[in-house]
Amino acid sequence: MNPGSLHGDVARARRTLRRARVRSVVTRVAGALAGACLVAGCATVPVARTPALDPMQRFAEVTAALYRKARVPPIVIAAGVNGEGARWDGARIYVDERFVRSPHLLALVAHELGHFVLGHAGPAPVTPEMELQATAASVEILVRVLRLSEAAAVHLVYAHLLAAHDGGQPVLPGHRPPCEEIASLLRRFPAQRAWTGRLRCATTPPGAEASLPVR
Numbered sequence: 001m002n003p004g005s006l007h008g009d010v011a012r013a014r015r016t017l018r019r020a021r022v023r024s025v026v027t028r029v030a031g032a033l034a035g036a037c038l039v040a041g042c043a044t045v046p047v048a049r050t051p052a053l054d055p056m057q058r059f060a061e062v063t064a065a066l067y068r069k070a071r072v073p074p075i076v077i078a079a080g081v082n083g084e085g086a087r088w089d090g091a092r093i094y095v096d097e098r099f100v101r102s103p104h105l106l107a108l109v110a111h112e113l114g115h116f117v118l119g120h121a122g123p124a125p126v127t128p129e130m131e132l133q134a135t136a137a138s139v140e141i142l143v144r145v146l147r148l149s150e151a152a153a154v155h156l157v158y159a160h161l162l163a164a165h166d167g168g169q170p171v172l173p174g175h176r177p178p179c180e181e182i183a184s185l186l187r188r189f190p191a192q193r194a195w196t197g198r199l200r201c202a203t204t205p206p207g208a209e210a211s212l213p214v215r
């Protein structure tokens with residue numbers, strides 16, 4: 001892998017998304033949800049629209065089109081996503097307001113779009129295997145929708161999972177620990193084995209994460 005071209009790929013995709021000029025549906029959806037929550041109560045409370053998420057909405061629109069989905073999931077900024085950064089509830093993608101400017105936003109949204117294209121229902125409990133499938137699908141989406149190279153897409157998702165490991169993030173509901181998710185991710189893209197085989201967490205067996213050092 002050429003690290004220069006990899007970073008060029010990712011930077012180009014991010015510039016493309018920033019330039020996207022789309023009419024976001026976030027404001028309308030957030031307003032409707034806020035009203036519904038007043039009546040029914042919601043664990044996740046939508047807050048005001050942030051233009052910074054418009055590129056992610058455009059990402060969702062193009063994903064839905066390429067995967068021939070009948071609808072586009074609104075991307076909604078929310079408070080209280082419980083440390084997950086982003087969440088799929090079967091209809092919408094919630095992005096925690098604290099993660100809107102995170103360097104891992106693209107990987108977070110791509111993972112939730114993975115649940116979307118795979119047809120995972122949510123918000124019912126998602127199994128660890130479904131989470132691994134969504135993470136693998138996020139790589140495929142980054143390649144197909146944003147035209148990243150597979151190496152760049154794998155690296156983007158890997159960096160996100162490794163940050164979760166190094167940050168000591170608690171294991172999220174329905175997930176395996178981040179290092180084990182990394183090992184699963186890398187196994188699913190054998191064409192990248194020449195460089196991914198040496199990465200941290202690459203060979204973590206199930207149940208071994210607790211004994212691994214963090215940076």
Ligand SMILES: [Zn+2]
Pocket residue numbers: 111112115126131134
């Ligand atoms: Zn997930």
